Amino acid sequence: xxxxxxxxxxxxxxxxxxxxxLVGSLTAVRMMMADQVKEGLRSSLRQTHEFLVRIxxxxxxxxxxxxxxxxxNPSLKxxxxxxxxxxxxxxxxxxxxxxxxxEISQSLGFDLVxxxxxxxxxTAGVRRQGEGWTQVxxxxxxxxxxxxxxxxxxxxxxxxxxxxxxxxxxGALAVGRLFDFSEFTTPAVLTHNHRVLESNVPGxxxxxxxxxxxxxxxxxxxxxxLNGETYLSLPVQKLSLGRGYVVRSLQSVDAASMPMEVVMTxxxxxxxxxxxxxxxxxxxxxxxxVVRPLTDLANRLSExxxxxxxxxxxxxxxxxxxEELARAFNHAALALSDAQGRLxxxxxxxxxxxxxxxxxxxxxxxxxxxxxxxxxCAIGQAVGLDEHELEALRVGAxxxxxxxxxxxxxxxxxxGRLTDEEFEIIKQHPVIGKRIVERVEGFHRYLPIVELxxxxxxxxxxxxxxxxxxxxxxxxxxRVADSYDAMTSDRPYRKGMSHEAAMEILRQCSGTxxxxxxxxxxASLGSNPVRGRDLVSLAEAVGTSGNxxxxxxxxxxxx
Amino acid sequence: MRRLALVIWTGLAVTGGTLGxxxxxxxxxxTRRLTRQRVTPVVPAYHRGVVAxxxxxxxxxxxxxxxxxxxxxxxxxxxxxxxVIAQLEQRGRxxxxxxLVVPAGSTVSFPNRDPIFHNVFSLSRAKSFxxxxxxxxxxxxxxxxxxxxxxxxxxxxxxxxxxxxxxxxKWAAKPSPAGAxxxxxxxxxxxxxxxxxPSAGSFxxxxxxGGGAVQLDFEIPVDERQP
Numbered sequence: 001x002x003x004x005x006x007x008x009x010x011x012x013x014x015x016x017x018x019x020x021x022l023v024g025s026l027t028a029v030r031m032m033m034a035d036q037v038k039e040g041l042r043s044s045l046r047q048t049h050e051f052l053v054r055i056x057x058x059x060x061x062x063x064x065x066x067x068x069x070x071x072x073n074p075s076l077k078x079x080x081x082x083x084x085x086x087x088x089x090x091x092x093x094x095x096x097x098x099x100x101x102x103e104i105s106q107s108l109g110f111d112l113v114x115x116x117x118x119x120x121x122x123t124a125g126v127r128r129q130g131e132g133w134t135q136v137x138x139x140x141x142x143x144x145x146x147x148x149x150x151x152x153x154x155x156x157x158x159x160x161x162x163x164x165x166x167x168x169x170x171g172a173l174a175v176g177r178l179f180d181f182s183e184f185t186t187p188a189v190l191t192h193n194h195r196v197l198e199s200n201v202p203g204x205x206x207x208x209x210x211x212x213x214x215x216x217x218x219x220x221x222x223x224x225x226l227n228g229e230t231y232l233s234l235p236v237q238k239l240s241l242g243r244g245y246v247v248r249s250l251q252s253v254d255a256a257s258m259p260m261e262v263v264m265t266x267x268x269x270x271x272x273x274x275x276x277x278x279x280x281x282x283x284x285x286x287x288x289x290v291v292r293p294l295t296d297l298a299n300r301l302s303e304x305x306x307x308x309x310x311x312x313x314x315x316x317x318x319x320x321x322x323e324e325l326a327r328a329f330n331h332a333a334l335a336l337s338d339a340q341g342r343l344x345x346x347x348x349x350x351x352x353x354x355x356x357x358x359x360x361x362x363x364x365x366x367x368x369x370x371x372x373x374x375x376x377c378a379i380g381q382a383v384g385l386d387e388h389e390l391e392a393l394r395v396g397a398x399x400x401x402x403x404x405x406x407x408x409x410x411x412x413x414x415x416g417r418l419t420d421e422e423f424e425i426i427k428q429h430p431v432i433g434k435r436i437v438e439r440v441e442g443f444h445r446y447l448p449i450v451e452l453x454x455x456x457x458x459x460x461x462x463x464x465x466x467x468x469x470x471x472x473x474x475x476x477x478x479r480v481a482d483s484y485d486a487m488t489s490d491r492p493y494r495k496g497m498s499h500e501a502a503m504e505i506l507r508q509c510s511g512t513x514x515x516x517x518x519x520x521x522x523a524s525l526g527s528n529p530v531r532g533r534d535l536v537s538l539a540e541a542v543g544t545s546g547n548x549x550x551x552x553x554x555x556x557x558x559x
Numbered sequence: 560m561r562r563l564a565l566v567i568w569t570g571l572a573v574t575g576g577t578l579g580x581x582x583x584x585x586x587x588x589x590t591r592r593l594t595r596q597r598v599t600p601v602v603p604a605y606h607r608g609v610v611a612x613x614x615x616x617x618x619x620x621x622x623x624x625x626x627x628x629x630x631x632x633x634x635x636x637x638x639x640x641x642x643v644i645a646q647l648e649q650r651g652r653x654x655x656x657x658x659l660v661v662p663a664g665s666t667v668s669f670p671n672r673d674p675i676f677h678n679v680f681s682l683s684r685a686k687s688f689x690x691x692x693x694x695x696x697x698x699x700x701x702x703x704x705x706x707x708x709x710x711x712x713x714x715x716x717x718x719x720x721x722x723x724x725x726x727x728x729k730w731a732a733k734p735s736p737a738g739a740x741x742x743x744x745x746x747x748x749x750x751x752x753x754x755x756x757p758s759a760g761s762f763x764x765x766x767x768x769g770g771g772a773v774q775l776d777f778e779i780p781v782d783e784r785q786p
Contacts, residue, residue: 075717082676082692082715092694096675096715099652103718 006294010287018279026272030264037257038232042221045234045249048185053238055183056157060146063159063175066108071163071173076100080163080170084118098124102133112149112156112176114141118169127151127176147242148179148192155179155190155197187250189233194218201250203227218246229254293322301329347442348395355398358405361412368485373397375481375522380474382521393474396449400478403433403450415493427462430454453478456513476515480506480522483513499527581768583632583742585775587734587754589624592780622736624756624781629660629724630740631731633751633763638728640664647711647721649677654711654721658757660731661703667723668700669711678714685709685725708755722757758782 070076079097086093097115105113105126114125114136125136141151149158156176163170181188181200189209190198196206196213204226213233216222222233231250239247355369376397380390404412407429411422418426433450437443452466452475459467461479471479487502497505503523510519632638642664648655650672661667669679671693679699680689685707690699692715703709706727713719724731734740742752747769754762754777766773 073717075715078678078692078714092674092676099675100715103652103716 005291007287007291010290011283014283014286015279018283019276022272022275022279026268033260033264034257037260038253041232041251041253041256042234045186045232045251048249049234049236049239052183052236056239059157059177060159064161067159067161067173067175070104070108071161073104076104076173077163077165077170080115081165083123084168084170094123098126098135102126102135105133108175110175111178112136112151112158112174114158114160114174114176115163116160116172116174118171120172122174123171127156146174147240148190148245149176149242150192150197184249187231189213189248189250191218191246191248193244201226213248222248223253224250226250293319294325297322297326297329304333351395351398354402358401361404361409368489369398369401371485371489372400372478372481375484376474376477378525379477379481379518379522382525383473383477383518385474389474392445393449393477396446396474397478397481399433399437399443399446400449400453400482401429401433402436403429403431405436406432427454431463448472448475449478453482455479457515458512460512473515473518476518480514480518483509484522579770580744580746581770582772583730583745583750583752583766583768583775584772585630585740585752585777587625587628587630587738587740587777587779589621589628589738589756590778590780592759592782624779625734625736625738627657627722627757628734628779629658629722629726629731629755630734630742631660631724631726631753631755632728632742632745633753634728634746634748636746636748638730638746640727641729642666644668646670647723648672649679649713649719652716652719654713654719657721658733659721659723660726660733661723662726662729662731663706664702664704665725666700666702668698670698671695676715677719679711680714681709681711681723683707683709686723689714724755754779756781 076097079093079100083090083093083097101113101115101124105128110128112125112127114122117123122136122138122141125138125141126133127136136151141149146158146160149156155178157179158174158176160172160174162172179190179198181198184200187201188199189196189201191210191213194210194213196210199206199209201209208226212224212226213222216224216233219235221235224231224233230253232253233248233250236247236249241247359367359369373394376393377390380393385393407425411418411425414422430451430453434447437447437450448471452464452471455461455464455466455471455475456479457468457471457476459465484502484506487497487505488499490496506514506519506522510516640662643661643666645659645661645665645667647659647667647669649669652673652675659667669677669690671677672695674695676692676694678690678692681687685705686701686703686709688701690701693699703723703725706725709723709725711721711723730742730745732740732742745768748767750766750768752764752766752775754764756762756779759779759781762777762779764775764777766775
């Protein structure tokens with residue numbers, strides 16, 4: 001598995017926390033607004049309640065005044081007095097009073113009129129039923145004062161006052177109105193001991209409300225769900241309704257928070273999207289700006305790595321850490337390249353020793369390797385090889401006859417003409433050279449020159465009989481240079497050819513032994529192919545580090 | 560003063576009369592007096608659930624009014640009175656009937672026929688009394704010795720009211736439903752026939768009785784009663 005890029009890490013670390021904070025704050029705002037809405041509902045409900053309580057108490061006051069006047073009616077008082085005198089058993093007295101009440105009730109606008117004896121028992125009463133009036137069954141009447149009263153499945157709001165004769169209490173008179181929610185501007189519910197008596201919530205049955213209210217405390221605020229809507233329910237305080245009676249008004253939280261929801265959705269859609277996009281942009285930029293110096297450095301390093309070099313990199317970092325990193329790398333690179341340089345010098349010394357050893361074995365061909373190397377470089381330059389190829393060519397050419405180490409001196413130093421057998425032995429030297437070089441680490445690039453420098457362009461060479469492009473270009477170059485030097489060098493048994501003669505032979509064999517293009521390139525260099533090069537180059541050819549292995553040879557060539 | 564003059568005058572007429580006793584017959588017609596139009600709605604019109612009844616006189620209103628009327632004879636002469644025993648029932652939270660005519664010295668009982676208590680009383684000058692509360696089928700009675708109109712009420716039921724007209728002599732009557740009345744065998748002389756109605760008041764006509772019947776017609780303008 002590939003490891004995630006550093007940029008990703010930076011992006012995620014920048015984006016996720018801020019995004020979280022954003023979402024969190026939006027949620028918090030939302031919750032606060034929801035709270036605000038609820039608080040608003042609460043206060044509006046409370047206001048409604050105060051209003052209600054005021055209306056109720058005003059009604060109560062009016063009722064009390066009216067009752068006070070009625071209670072002073074002498075006939076009624078006489079009726080009460082009659083009942084008082086009669087005591088418990090006075091049925092006719094009771095009926096007399098009931099009859100009086102009936103008569104009064106017809107001219108009052110109430111729905112219920114009750115009379116109590118001096119013990120506080122409701123002894124007589126009439127209630128409105130349809131167009132007319134009926135007597136109240138005393139057994140059903142709760143013994144209570146002002147407040148609400150349940151009677152025959154209906155709820156009445158009762159106002160009661162005592163009826164006195166001088167100091168003596170004769171009883172009490174009460175009037176009642178059917179309880180309704182006409183003053184309520186909100187949905188409301190009337191409960192008695194958790195049982196729902198009346199409600200004006202549209203489209204919801206009492207049983208449903210009762211079930212929804214089941215979890216509510218009787219005298220505290222409560223939230224309930226009706227018909228899939230959430231309601232805030234507040235009991236009306238300061239309303240004297242009597243024991244166990246609670247009026248709750250309801251407000252739909254959903255309906256109230258609808259405008260807020262709309263606003264919030266808009267805010268979320270717009271601001272949220274913009275913020276997230278902005279955040280993405282900022283995070284990307286931030287991660288890039290953090291990572292860029294590192295990637296730059298990494299790119300430069302990997303370039304170096306591709307080239308196989310340990311060059312110091314430019315310290316152009318914008319941050320201190322990356323700068324430190326580059327500096328540290330440069331230190332390491334310098335140390336490494338120093339070591340590398342020393343190592344390659346050692347190699348070079350080794351190569352030159354080997355070349356010298358070869359040349360030393362064959363005194364007649366002294367300096368041959370060095371000259372072939374020189375010519376090869378000249379041709380290579382002429383055909384436009386680059387620096388690296390030229391370097392490989394130079395070293396390769398120096399080593400090309402290394403295999404001759406394995407050829408017996410008898411064959412190698414034989415003054416006369418070689419027999420076929422002897423020549424067969426000579427022909428083994430490229431293979432021997434290959435076997436030597438392939439064991440040396442770092443010399444593999446020189447293998448082709450060592451092994452193939454006797455292959456001909458038409459395939460007539462040895463050891464493999466390769467032809468044309470099958471042989472690498474630098475090997476073909478060495479082939480030309482080697483032959484030229486062999487021809488122009490003096491041998492014990494003959495004098496070396498002149499440049500022109502040698503060139504003539506090269507031309508003759510162009511296309512058969514030699515690559516024609518290279519022969520042409522060599523010819524173009526003129527009578528002294530190496531003279532074209534300056535002395536520094538020559539010195540380089542002898543030894544890059546200035547460590548001249550064969551000073552006498554170099555001197556000779558410099559003349 | 561006026562009454563005194565009248566008595567003197569009739570007295571003269573009676574003593575001077577030489578003719579025999581005779582009947583006084585007559586009819587009483589109740590008419591409706593034009594009253595100021597009522598602009599204030601009746602109380603129930605304010606109350607919810609109650610439809611104010613349309614104002615229209617009931618069909619038999621004049622008969623009802625006739626039932627309240629008393630006719631009696633006034634005379635400067637000492638005319639005999641024969642006391643009777645009469646009854647004024649309370650039934651259906653009403654006195655039956657509205658007007659009771661009895662000669663002076665009569666005893667009137669007030670039986671309670673309702674299943675509730677009543678308390679009959681009067682504060683009238685002619686006779687003031689209070690019978691107290693009494694239950695169904697109980698009765699109390701009062702002797703009315705003095706002539707005059709006695710207004711009778713029930714203490715428990717302010718809407719109950721009746722009038723007992725105590726006449727000075729035995730010549731007293733209530734008109735028939737048709738409005739006719741007869742005062743039989745009125746001694747000859749000069750008398751006055753009084754027609755009394757609780758709200759319309761007294762209407763008086765002098766009459767000379769002396770052999771043969773006397774015809775006497777009255778027209779009583781009555782205000783329409785508030786329901």
